[in-house]
Amino acid sequence: MATEKLLPRDQVPEQLKWNLKLLFESDDAMKAALQQTILRVNEFTQLQGKVGQSAANLLAALQAEKRINEELEREFVYGFLRRDSDTTQAQAVSLYGEVANTLSRISAQTAFLEPEIVAIDEAQLTKFYATEPQLTEFKFMLTKIRQQKAHILSDKEEQLLGRAGKALDAADDIYNTLNDADLDFGLVHDDNGNQVPLTHGNRSQFTESQNRNVRREATLAYEKPYHNLRNTFAQTLNSFISSQNMQAEVRHFDSGRAAALSGEQIPESVYDTLVKSVNEHLPLVHRWYALKKEIMQLDPFYKYDINVPIAGQDLLKTTFAEGKAMTLDALSVLGPEYVAGLKQEFDQRWIDAAENKGKRSGGYQISVYTANPFILLNWTDKLYSTYVLAHESGHAMHSYFSQKKQPSEYADAPIFLAEVASTFNENILTDYLLKKYADNKQALIFILEQSISGFVGTIYRQTQFAEFEHQAYQAEQNGQALTADYLDQLNGELVNKYYGPAVTESGTRTQSWAYVPHFYMNYYVYQYATSWAAATALSQGVWQHDEDALEKYQTFLRAGGSDYPIEILKQAGVDMTNDQYLVRAFGVFEQRLDQIEQLLRA
Template sequence: MSRQKELPARSAVPTELKWDLTLLYPDDQAMKDQLKQTVSQAHQLHQLAGHLGDDGETLLKALQMSKSIGEALEREYVYAFLRRDSDTTDAQATELYGVAEQKATEIETALSFMDPEIVKLDQEKLDQWLQSVDGLGEFKFALHQIRLQRGHVLTVDEEQLLSRLSRSLSSADTIYNTLNDADLHFGKIKDENGDTVELTHGNRSQFTESTNREVRKAATLAYQKPYHDLRNTFAATLNSYIDSRNSIATLRHYKSARQASLSANQIDEQVYDTLVATVNQHLDLAHRWYSIKKKALKLEPFYQYDIGVPLAGKDLLRTTFAEGKQMVMDALQVMGPDYIDGLKKEFDNRWIDAAENRGKRSGGYQIGVYQANPYILLNWTDKLYSTFVLAHESGHAMHSWFSQHHQPSEYADAPIFLAEVASTFNENILTEYLLNKYRDNRELQIFILEQSINGFIGSIYRQTQFAEFEDTAYREQQKGRTLTADYLDQISHQLVEKYYGPNVKLVGTDTQSWAYVPHFYMNYYVYQYATSWAIATTLSERVWTKQPGALDRYLDFLSAGGSADPITILKRAGIDVTNGQYLNDSLKVLQKRLDQIEGLLNL
């Protein structure tokens, strides 16, 4: 696919570049019909309210019904979600997603009695049921997870009230995505040939990485402009979202939203603080990278918009979507036949939506459907970066695929703390593959090493920067401060300045550096990109070098889903995240990469 000067309408995108939603439902009406049945089943389950403590058989029945409802609702909700994200300007798709959201809230409300009743169960009686009731043992860990929330699960009436309010409490996320994906326009700029082109989320990197300084400057400032123009709206939206998370945390008797988010997956808050402290101790490595680029490019001053220029002098290894798929397939042969079989299914059965179109959601993601298959959203640009995104999201997809085939649905979703390990693992494997394939080509070695270093910078340093910003915003809002655009600009500026260091001269508005981040609407998610990159660096190195048992342990990790707490699952894979050594080990790899590229550049 080549870059187009105007984004096509959804209807103009070739079928082979769009995901096949008929793998879920033949059409919208079929989904709506099934959703009605799921709602009906939820109301049937609600008839058991007040009786989960009667006997083990009743508890088992409720858990099995809840499992069945969850599987069906996931399929229905994801279908509507993907329909909307395909084209956020499509009124019919937006309406369908609204219906799905409304019915999901109704279902959640109907089932909200379960957690409070499970929390109140007598432990001795529950242990007896687990031993005597056939089939109940499957839910032992799920019951344990729920009961860990004792003290934070409210009364049945209170849980029902929160369920009814869930859409309103989460509305800031929907508003942000609509504003960012459907209503934000960046105008047009001149490309390297002097042609006027439309700037979009998807093609921005093509221009910000241009070897023509005027082009990348124009793209950077144009991309910043609508965020600055709407800075007060973005600030109010983020303030509303953070206020809702802080309020819910208080209602559930947590000390903070951070504690509420991390404790759900049994992650000690020290993991968060250790990440920030360790990365801050190694900021010199990030600053060294910018110094290397400044010297190699011979630019003085070295502006923020100069960072993206490839050191090899041009954009190498451009790949079409078909070529990118083949490159990922070749790199991941080291993963063995079962993994490759799943990857072929992904590539051959239109699980991927590749092309950018007008109104399509920006960025990339993967979402799994237990009763069907994973789906991947991309916005392909023919740059090597897009191939890395494909490898990344395919890692997510294979994590979902393996878990779905080895776990019951209640354990098929990996804890959030583990979600980014499988994706960044694939990026590291792709890097090793390319460095090996082009080991005799100095120019390509420089280009590939830069991709790897950018991965470290983007995943460890940038995401830790975001984590510091997010934590500060939550803490200040909890104290009673309104998160105005001026204040958010202030804290973001201080962090950007600290992380970029003395070699980079900042330009433009401070607003874009926080307003464009959709993951701030995922409640303490960003820090896990950094921890996951560090974990994946170690695991991928073991698999790539074919250390005994490494591949089997990693495939077991993919298959484990959420069947145990993340600390336990990682220990089985050979990683201990209870101390910061894994971060130090990962940053040693970054230091090695910096040494390699500095040597190649003769600096």
Template sequence: MTEVKKLPQRKEVPVELTWDLELIFANSGEFDAAVTELEQQVITFLTYQGQVGQSAQTLLTALEAWLDLDRALEKIYVYASMKNDQDTKNAEYQALFTRVQKLVAEVSAKIAWFEPELLALSEETVATYLQAEPKLQQYQHLLEVLLAKKAHILSDKEEALLAGASDILGAPENIFGVLNNADFKFAQVSDEAGNKVQLSQGLYGKLLESVNREVRKEAFEKLYLVYHQFRHTLATTLATHVRMHNFEAKLRGYNSAQERALASNSIPVKVYTTLLEQVEQHLPLLHRYVELRKKVLGLTELHMYDLYTPLTGKANLAYTYEEAKQESLKALAVLGDDYLEHVKEAYASRWIDVVENEGKRSGAYSSGVYDTAPYILLNWQDNLDNLFTLVHEMGHSMHTYLTTHNQPYQYGDYPIFLAEIASTTNENLLTQYLLETQKDPQVQAYVLNHYLDGFKGTVFRQAQFAQFELWLHEQEASGQALTAEKLADYYGKLNQHYYGSAVVNDQQIAYEWARIPHFYYNFYVYQYATGFAAATTLSQNILSKDPAKLTAYLDYLQAGSSNYPLEVMKQAGVNMEESAYLQEAFKVFEKRLNQLEGLLLK
């Protein structure tokens, strides 16, 4: 009988392939001491209540105490969340994370008075205080951003109630996370060698790339059996989450949840709608790529599970983790020696949790705050896609590193809108590196195919998600019930519209919404698409070898939140208030589609 391959337990993973969270807190005693100190900070901070606006000095003192408290809290939170993510089945880590979530809610409730009290100050008063106290001037942009919220801040009591209920309001996302990462059990499937393997979130993506159609079909069908089985529960969690977004937006006086979400990054709704308009205009390019896939694969019917397998079959571009590290250094060398030294530090200092284990959170991310390393979570598989994932997440981590080492704490983070730009710039640099170094036409075709698939997944697919997310909130706001059947009907039709008539709209794909964690992130996904498009221009700037353009890009990585996101991007060389950067991205897509057609249809 063939032995079933199982994921290792956390304790079985080699230490060198795990992240070193002891760099944050060496032991539980140190963690507990940090919590105790935080609780004392809260007590001290409460003494400033009612005094924030008395003078320039009291404003400065209270503002600094508020930032210090936030700084301590985020360090505690990121530690607990990463401990939980490395093994979501571990009861000790679950309890730790739950404890910290409650702590965040309690602290947030106790300090919720601060922003309303600050915003009660007139702009004239704040301007006077800035002149009177020079030390306040380093917080000028922060105060501008905070004061912009003035029309949407509630009373002290209302803010405290909302803050205290933050863990309750976050319940739908937490429930989905537990179901998706810990409780769902997927069937055994066959890999390309005929071995029975336990299907998992991480393995699913690799199986969809298989050149064996039966392998990818079985993985596709058996994965969606689970999501279809729990479709009503998953529709309820998602609908409740959307309802919460709409409730808070209405409560705060926004026209929509979309407007509220984008306002948090000072992004006008026009940026979102321009993306959807440009993608809609360029859908014929996606349809053309889908038609090429159907033709090259020689299929009478192209199914959704046929959209990820390489058109050129297998190429000699599988990488072990060690090989991928070396390739990443070569691909990113164009960013300069200083950048590379920090990447090497990430590899040498165990900032990366590499392999999949039982209970580990699926997917990949970069996580870190001002006083921690910029950690990376992976679920490594030996393929090209994971090399891209490594380079992508390293883009996030280096963005974090350069920001935290060049900005004071108040500007030592960057808005989500800017985050995906750094990561996808790295992906673009890797693509160009591979096209330049791999001379075999079959390998070049493989890389072009991978780029086009990446564009499809990052621009077209994320725009599809963004359109679905917008529809979800509009439906709920108009009083429509978001049942599993309603969600599946709309999503299935939307999927057909995006991919066109060349692909069979499999019934399973209508439930794809049920497995996408990003629908719980509050209008997050559109930024993948805008980020990829902006990264196209930035990567071309870097590759031009113009020192001024490289400097402008590195300045962007160091800017953090010291200016408004769109202004940071303008200084880096991209105006995201216009559609030109999107049109440029589609031109690159078309150019590389032409190249691939030339190689495959000779």
């Protein structure tokens, strides 16, 4: 009986690991830098109580904070990536703990700045701008801070919240440790009858199997530890949501959602419009599942059947090298400067590609202003992994171009914008593949299904998560304990609404809420859906070689967070304050659904 095991971190080839020497030569070098940052913070605190006394003091405070933030970002990301490389390695976990604790202390020490900025009289601030031209750089940042005046507390209260930050966010760390380091999904049978370990990274290989017994066994095995630990997962989520609601209340917001959306001036109507529009278009996704059920001749059609490719398993398999080449070719439509940035990402080891024992699951991008972006992947040779690479590369190039154009305080695009750049790339990759395989019926069916699955997974699935998240926040705010039973019931009702009558429930209701790490990012998930819809409109113009669309998109990439997200997207050509961008996106979805239906019935 063959058994495959995940490699330990030290056996993964160097070319498949990110190069953390781009940040620091060693753990000791990072620790030494962190100590220097602590000294700089101690100097910075000498300005406490003096920030608003003069334009010179205000400028000195802003410039000092900017440098501290740049240094802390580099140090924190190094520790963060060391931990995520192998969450079972004590030294890496300890290093991350050290930098996280330091960050919490520094947040408390520097918490005086915002209240002092808010306290400056408007007429006085106008004089400061006139007498100190260098303050112009910080004007938008100061405007954003001062617009939050009603929600900024006293110096002592801000310091207390800053000092409590690590404890308030502890549920996130506990969840990630539990989910990435401690869960064991056991052994399952592959398509050849061999028993192999089931992991976060290889799960899709089993759930997409043409063998129904294989995908059923893998699905139930994946759900089992979540169900066994359902009360623990419920408690971590309850604790996180409770802490967010508490902070919103302390800061005088009406709700956790109002607090989460206020910083970037996102109207809550954007969230409600998304949910309303997606619910109105549920018949389209129900039609898709009914079509799959019919073509696959499965009755009942269970949840564990929905991911099986109609065209067959593992079409268009790509190695990591092939995935990089495909991504480069597809995204060449964005111009030579974009391609040059991608080549740096690929050649300079900004990517950690291979799955290893203890590595954090999933994929993400995180950037360092004074260095470069970094990408975490858990590569499989399925086409899906190339889509993840294109997605995370969209984040990386967004960071890359905004960092080249913007000062550090505006270089990070808010999530509302960041997910546009990533899902834009997925749309371009789909258009590229549809053109490349236009004469290959089976490949077209496979690609169209990838596109439809991406749309379903991003717009429908993430909106389902958004409904779940918001209802959970509202329930906790109203005094409801978020027990496992309550969350299972809430989740189950939404799952059945979104999957529709063609899909039959299977297994446990716990896993489909307990495994979602983005619930620990505070109203994050809805932005996947809004971003995919916006990206659909933007990518169509670029793919059709509209020079104006390409120029606007390049400007969007360089804008970072230099204005409110709604305004930056308006300049790019998408108005998020009404539902028309969603209607256009559902129009594309329906076209692809029509196309695959015609191919399948031909």
